[in-house]
Amino acid sequence: MPENTSTNSTVKAYQKKKNKDEMKKQLIAFASMIAFTLIAFGIVATESVDKMFLIPIIVIMAVVQVGFQFYYFMHMKDKGHAMPATLIYGGVWAALLTLGGLGLITWW
């Protein structure tokens, strides 16, 4: 199959480049997650930020980290992940509902 080798090698090259891009994205996500964690610990330890801002900052960073986790490390950004995404968001929804309900009962 000599005529196939050329297409094979372009496919290979394409795959290789894709893998490399993917790896880059993973590393960026990973590095930023570590950075977020360090920042979170840092601002709590140094007490440099007022509590009013501290809590929202940490919550936002947490949400972003969860996003990285789902979309990059658990590949929800890739095709064919509609069902996992539905289930994960279903779970998030059930959890929020429960927390919302409990919060409502306690503080309203």
Place this chain on the structure above:
Amino acid sequence: MSVTATQKRSVGAVLWDYLTTIDHKKIAHLYLIGGGFFFILGGLEAVIIRIQLIKPENDFISAGFYNEMITMHGTTMIFLAAMPILLGLMNAIMPLQIGARDVSFPFLNSLGFWLFMFGGLLLNCSWFLGGAPDAGWTSYASLAIDSPGHGVDFYVAGLQIAGAGTLMGGINFLATIVNMRAPGMTYMRMPLFAWATFITSVLILFAFPALTVNLFLLMFDRMFGSAFFDVALGGNTIIWQHLFWIFGHPEVYILILPLFGLFSDVFSTFSKKRLFGYTAMVFATMLIAFLGFMVWAHHMFTVGLGPVANSIFAIATMAIAVPTGIKIFNWLATMWGGSITINSAMLWALGFIPSFTIGGMTGVMLGSAVADYQYHDTYFVIAHFHYVIVGGTVFGIFCGLHYWWPVMFGRILHEGMGKLTFWTFFIGFHMTFFIQHFLGLMGMPRRYWVFLEDQGLDLGNLISTIGAFFMSFAVIVFIINIFYTAAKGERPSPDPYDGRTLEWATASSPPPHYNFAQLPLTRGLDPLWIEKMEGNGKMTPAEPLGDIHMPNGSILPFLMSLGFFIAGFGFIYQVDHSAWYLALYGGMAFALGCMVVRSFKDDHGHHIPKEELEREAD
């Protein structure tokens, strides 16, 4: 005819086969046997409760023992009888219905079963080791924390282990339905039972963690000196109730949704009609599951959450009646104008409709927060949930057993005995529980050891107990039926009911262990029926005949569960003597060791060669 069924094998070989099996059909047998055993146990406990209440101020059993009875009856029936039997039916049928050769994770499937079995055994060991748990199946923390002895510790450890098994089962079914549907079997072509399995598994996945957390908190409080629920030390005992019902209400839907699916299949098969409103049925099931997470506080109306919280949860609760009503009307419409066959399976389905509807109606009554102050903790609640759980779940289980017995065991249950079981059970059920509505309205509280004379409760309780004897009789007839069928029952064709779905499209009854030699091609809803209507009579294969890859059996799931079982004893008894840490760490190490073996030992399964498949085909 499959080779294994015709060969006589020694008892030891059969036992070893079942201990190591990872075939979904055999695991289903195990679930049915295990669940059936606990069903009989829970039934005996129920009869003892009813005998105690047969007359005023009876002293058939002591007050303390009575508390153990009611606790173990509820716990056993829900966690160890109903759920495992449902998991058994789902295991047996769902993979066939979607045209798969097994579940996604056969090893995990077996592990789930053995965890359930050992958890259930651990819980029941308490009877012989100083007394069973006695704080109710809900085990409210204010009671549970102060319960003396080790009873409640057994509840915690046993349910924790069994619950882990259930969670595994749920995850496995989800993965199976997402990934292993046969060619052409789109989501919207799945039979309702497969849909119900899917949605039930979602509920298991989201609800069980709340129970797990709750059990851990109680375990820490009772065994390791924490104070999550101890008010005297600054804890809050209501937290238990919230977490329990956040799990508990979805749990009651876990118990009913699979049967909704089953009844849909049964009505359509025996009415020879396509299910009326298929899409509405699917979405109603989803809606029930969705709303099921927003109503937990209707079990806590009298706790003192306040009028706002009570109103919100009351409205959400009543909303659930809407999708449930949609379903009931769709079943009626399915039968409307159909050519109906009434056999024992169909009888259970027909009996279900009025019985469950009464239970749903009293549910809506209870959902009115104001009225619930009157009903709460009376026999009215007992009547409500027995109407939905017995009239729905238990009727459904009997229906499923009669309907699918040929698929699961290759025999047909005796019709005459089946009908006798149904009628005696149906009459006994309504005798036992209908009168309890009125006992409750007259003020008879639940969970009381005795009632007093001449308060208008005597006759009602007597009738109720007699009803329980009718149900016991029915169950005994059913057990005789099983043995009779095993010895003398007729061997059916793979499709004895002129079925519509893929579990009736296998080569033999019971199906060969690879289910389908060639995966079937699904061309629409009720795939087998479509082929019959177009004159083919059987499914078109979606692939050429080829070698089939199947996984190998393993004893590891059994051993792992044994490890956790031993560790359970360690946890329970380490408060008495530190030597029990040996059992705790030993059991854990053993279970973890098994996991290591599992992870590092490569097992690529085996192939069934094409030639063998061809040989079995003729």
